Amino acid sequence: MDTTTAHYMRLTTANEVTFKLHTPVPVTIDTLSTVLCCTPRNVKFTLRKLEEKGFIHWQPGIGRGHHSTLTLLRSENEVMEDRFLELMRKGKMKEAIEFIGTMENNETLREQLLDSLYKQMGFHSHAENSSGQDVLRMMRSRRLADLDPAFVYNAFETYLLGQVCSTLVTYDAKTDTFLPDLAHMWEGSKDHQVWTFYLRKSVRFHHNRMLTSEDVEFTLQRLRSVNSPVIWLYRDIERIEVAGDYCIRFYLNRPNQFFLHLFSCIPMTILPYDVDVSKQLIGTGPFQISEINEDLLKLSAFDNYYSIRPYLDQVHFWFVPDLESNERHYELPGTDRLEHSTHYAQTNSFNYPALGCQYMLFNFNKPGIFHHPKVRQAMKMVYDPVSLVAELGGNRITPANSFLPWKSAEHHWTPSSLEQARNLLHSSGYLSETLILSYSENKDALTANWLQQRAQQIGLNIELSPTNESLYPTNAMNADLILAEEILEEDWQYGMIHFFTNRSNHLHMCMAPHSLYELEQKLDSFGQLDNHARAHLLDEAEDLLRDNYWILHGCHMNKRAQLNQSLFGMQTADFGYMDISKLWIKDQ
Secondary structure (H helix, E strand, C coil), rough: HHHHHHHHHHHHHCCCCEEEECCCCCEHHHHHHHHHCCCCHHHHHHHHHHHHHCCCCCCCCCCCCCCCCCCCCCCCCHHHHHHHHHHHHHCCCHHHHHHHCCCCCCCCHHHHHHHHHHHHEEEEEECCCCCCCEEEEEEEEECCCCCCCCCCCCCHHHHHHHHHCCCCEHHHCCEEEEEEEEEEEECCCCCCCEEEECCCCCEEEECCCEEHHHHHHHHHHHHHHHCCCCCHHCCCCEEEEEECCEEEEEECCCCCCCCCHHHHHHHCCCCCCCCCCCCCCCCCEEEEEEEEEEEEEEEEEECCCCCCCCCEEEEEEEECCCCCCEEEEEEECCCCECCCCCCCCCCEEEEECCCCEEEEEEECCCHHHHHHHHHHHHHHHHCCHHHHHHCCCCCEEEEECCCCCCHHHCCCCCCHHHHHHHHHHHHHCCCCEEEEEEECCCHEEEEEHHHHHHHHCCCEEEEEEEEEEHHHHHHHHCCCCCEEEEEECCCHHHHHHHHHHHCHHHHHCCHHHHHHHHHHHCCCCCCCCHHCCCCCCHHHHHHHHHHCCCCCEEEEEEEEEECCCCECCCEEEECCCCCHHHCCCCEC
16 A cells, blocks of 8 residues: 555544544644654645645644644545556556455455456457557466476366467367377377377477477476376386487387377476476467466467467466455456356356366375274265255256266265264264364365364264465375365366376375275276276276275366357367467457
8 A cells, every 4th residue: 555545544544533524624733643653744744645636635724723624535445446446557466456455344345346356357458559469367266386297286277288388189079089289190000009209390489499309208208307296107108219300209118009198188298308397388389478476477379389379469367366266257348247146247157067076085194083994984974975066056066976977977866864974983983083174265165164064963073174275285184184176187088097196186195005006006007908998997996996985076066157248269178268279359
């Protein structure tokens, strides 16, 4: 808050004298000195500044016995809103967002300022300058996590990498086939042990160097050198042969029919060998990073993109913890945001029933009563998918007993019995121990409180431990129970095997070593199998986790986006996000 505004706010909240709007109030310089926390000499300077801004009218007393009078001309809300709008006009988005954060005791004004902030989101055409830049602004409710493809964990960061970087091939979920990307052609040997990729020519990285086979080799070798959590999937590769600038060949130690999936996924997005990704993310994708900090990510269209240049010139993501819901808003200026409502004037609501589900894990790397199967079985009844969907609703659309919605739909659903859960808990030898439940404070608070209340009904004590989502999953490891959500890629077989084998996710952090070994042994032949056999093996892996109550499935989730009617070219990328490289704006 600037000094002049701060001084005015001191006047409106003064205890020494009561001011009324548009009413002259007698006051002395000494009193104002106390209110404004400055010397009598500086009081006059401050009053002059306030008068210049139109905040007050000051009438000094003339002669002995004549009091000076001070008239407040602006309400507290008017002054705060003007200050906020001034910050916005100057492009000081970070300061404006922080300013809203000071409004905790004035919810009405906070909502009013939020509306103004949302109107600065969406599409802006800067026709006043020669470039005529089209800019889309969006907000996210948490800070940006790691954008290193070797370690990327969250869905949003994975989506962003898909806008900045490219892979050798692209998986098409509609046809269950692969399409050319950085590789224009590929071939596998009859025994599926030799795979060759032929690269496009004249593909440029964002730092303007041409892509070659050496970059592909570097990307894979880097996964190994940094011990990426996904390296288990690439363990069959025995050696790499760079057969020219635009040809690269992989020799495997055993057949792998799943190989193309491993080169269409974000961890294997191609990086330049001459740039340190920990300091700068350079790719070949439609957008390049032009600015990045904890508050803002600016993407700019890459004019030398090898495919169709994005229609948008810039996309700005503002990271605003605690100020934005989990819905995604692709808005234009002037769109009215209704308080506590999902309706937006001139918008279309886009629903994306996501692959994956909300689930719960037990932290088997800690001692506790939950190691007893009956406790886990009782907890499964407390975390009842049918009751979860029926009682909480919202974006919880269907009960889950699998990460795959079509598998869950085959299940015959009946509500669980809390009485039966109570009996199981009693027979387990439970002695009122407290179990700590970790959950994302900005996504799963409602579910966590619901769970705690249901657990109390069977005599199970649960202590809630909210965790900042950006710190997941490592900050959850002190808990006994972890509530989480997994959203799978459209390439669902890759999404499943990635979840089961990724060494940095919740599952691997929570499971006992012997259980992980059993799971990995079951999945060892995955790549050697055909499509049908792989699907069956993934079913067996889920059965192993489900039957032992190592994982408790909760519900399938719907991801909703608000899309303004003037935005066209709507196509979804992985995880239900809009493919911003295809969006364009229809002139009004």
